[in-house]
Amino acid sequence: MADKLVVIGNGMAGIRTVEELLKLAPDAYEITVFGAEPHGNYNRIMLSPVLAGEKTIDDIMLNDEQWYTDNHIRLHKGKTVTRIDRVSRTVITYDGIVEPYDRLLIATGSTPFMIPIPGNELPGVVSFRDIQDVNAMLEASQQYQHAVVIGGGLLGLEAANGLMNQGMTVTVVHIHDTLMERQLDKPAASMLRNTLEERGMQFLMNAQTEAICGNHRVEKVRFKDGKEINADLVVMAVGIRSNIALAKEAGIYCERGIVVNDTLQTYDPSIYAVGECVQHRASTYGLVAPLFEMARVCANHLARHGIGRYTGSVTSTKLKVTGIDLFSAGDFAGNKESEELVFQDAARGVYRKLVVQENRIKGAVMYGDTIDGPWYFDLMRDDTDISDMRENILFGQAHLGDSGHGNDNRVAAMADSAEICGCNGVCKGEIVKAIVDKKLFTLDEVRAHTKASSSCGSCTGLVESILASTVGGDYSVAPHLKPLCPCTEHNHDSIRKAIKEQELKSVRAVMDFLEWKTPDGCSKCRPALNYYLICQWPAEGLDDYQSRFINERVHANIQKDGSYSVIPRMWGGHTTPNELRAIASVAEKFNVETVHITGGQRIALYGLKKAELPAIWKELNAAGLVSGHAYGKALRTVKTCVGQEWCRFGTQDSTHLGIELEKMTWGSWTPHKFKMAVSGCPRNCAEATIKDFGVVCVDSGYELHVGGNGGVKVRATDFLCRVNTEAEVLEYTAAFMQLYREEAHYLERTAPWLERVGLTYVKSRIAEDPDYRQRLAERFRYSQKYMQNDPWAERVEGIDAHEFKPIATFNLNELKRVS
């Protein structure tokens, strides 16, 4: 018999927890849900667009009754639970239903706070919390003219905007002198107020409401200073209070909310609580993102997986008023120790402020152009040292390089036909439609359904902004430390730590030790684990062939028609007539369709049949050509110019240095592809300043540059340091590659890694700490002892022979003829 799980509260927190639980352990419980409202679960944060007439109630339903039936959940809607009996482990409704539980989940949410003033119960006074409130407001807007909204916060302004859209004259009454003082500073608040005033909204600031007057229905609102204004409808939106009465009566420990630990357990171990009714580490939350994080952790513990902790949320907010882009996160007010970086362009209606303390972002306020909000928010949550980007940070992420997506920053203003994802050809309209139709909340869900931002990822910021402006600002942001993939709760760093400290030496051992949730992982985690293993244990780590992507399995690049391409190594871009003859004869003999010069100074042969690869490699090997690793997350190429050997401007022997670098580094596996270049003078013909590691020769020595790339988002390198000798260049290169190999996440190129950890950190390890640099270089050289075997020669010798021939061949027509 499955245990009984009873859920009190049929809202977003409770049902999200149930959904997460069903994913993890569909048969663990017999589930019963009690909801006080007479509906299925709907998206409460979308009530504002409903009020504004932009959406209907049907649009915002998340789980219809069929969903409960399909998942064998008993739903009691319109049934308020009035008592929890912890002794007999039952819950009792107002009309006498008694339901026993083994585990109880309280998700009772919150109620709007009604200011205790005379007249607050008159007809025509409503809050803004549920469908009933919205219906009351919509009805009033049909018959009456004057609406007064008490409260100039997020909710109040959304209500005011909605009512204005419905044709009412709206006055917002606020007790403070600035709007949204919990989220905005004065400049942003006044820009917001100006915009809203232009739209016709009226404001009464510093106004303290004394009474609501009227005989049968609200007629006037009176203030402390004696002033009165006409009102046919009064919306109270001054705040919410956690619904704790039920829990409190049952003797469960409550303060402002029901107090829970990091596993969302209350003081009664069989009772859990999630959502707005909860108080966790002294905080209560009224936004949806924390609630989803809670749901995930709670479900995990209900499913008895027992991993995952909720450690609190840093939240960001956005106003759901059409056409207004506004973003706020963290401590935007600052304190004595903090400083402010401010960008203001009143004519364009753009304002950005970052609160920075010890070179870390502590808070952000943005108005008018919020495209970089998610980026600042990430930097804030990652606690990234921003000292290296202070000069440009206010201009946004695009200005750290050239993003290729130009200035398309105002998502709200974009046409539906605007192409957002260039890789997969996805337009804004398609993304919005998917978010609305399929009820998507997270970036991952949008990626899965639309493919937008799922390839190169350069439009991630745009897609997140569309998500934010479609579902509202408190959409579910990706959790701070993301699990590697759905197979595990562990993140990149914690996995690497376990591999090192527990001396795990095979993919199987890692999965067993870290309790993988799937029997043998997936195509995302297995290649990552395999890389971490061979990086940590070059000598004894088991390189798991089946955990490698096809290109690294067969040492060639798969093409769109299933054929392969092959690129032999040309050390430093240098070649010989003999090599060229070998390539030409292979191209002729095997009918190679395309011969192409690559950007990394190599020659590529395209359209090769997989079965012929070993024969092709054999001929190339005979001329001394080996694998160029153009297929791998590995050292790719070292591009060079001819340098002082020929060039009249050359200052050093750049070609020779490039060849030396390539001889030292070839065969090494890296988190993502790794490209180098050596230019013989500052004219930089080898384009060394858009490589992962670039050397620019100068008369007095060698300048070392790191973290550049061409590609989707061009990023010029950062200057690491200058050295005097070729030997030093080699040592610094080895050390930098090893630091990247050991500390970057799998599939993270040097550019984002560098931006994540900061140039200052990399300098401190490589340029300023000779001991550490030498140890890194030693570890790199040690690893290379095991990596520098030509994989092509190995396969010519017969390794993985099965890979290159069919298991069987038959002719269906012949089979017919035989009979």
Place this chain on the structure above:
Amino acid sequence: MSAVIQQTSWIKIGEIDDIPRLGARIIETDAGNIAVFRTADDEIFALRDKCPHKDGPLSQGIVHGKKVTCPLHDWKIHLDTGLAVAPDEGCTASFPVKLEDQTIYLLPIADDGNKREVN
């Protein structure tokens, strides 16, 4: 009549150890390649070697659980049904296979009936 019987009889493909665990091999036929997969616990499945998305060769993908990830655009395909894992939609033909002792047999009749993934 006999032609039909002959055509629908089981064809011997090879031994189970010809395919690496969590790997695949291809059968070449005049009607296109068929991919034969072996899971971690030695189950064998056969699919037409074409992803329903853009014809990617599924035999070259990474096998995990009872699914394969297409090497071209990361679609995941169920090995037992040939259906794309939701939210992607599509289906590739599957072929009946059986294992007798260590020998793999395949029935060369594609099953591409109207299948739909049940969530």
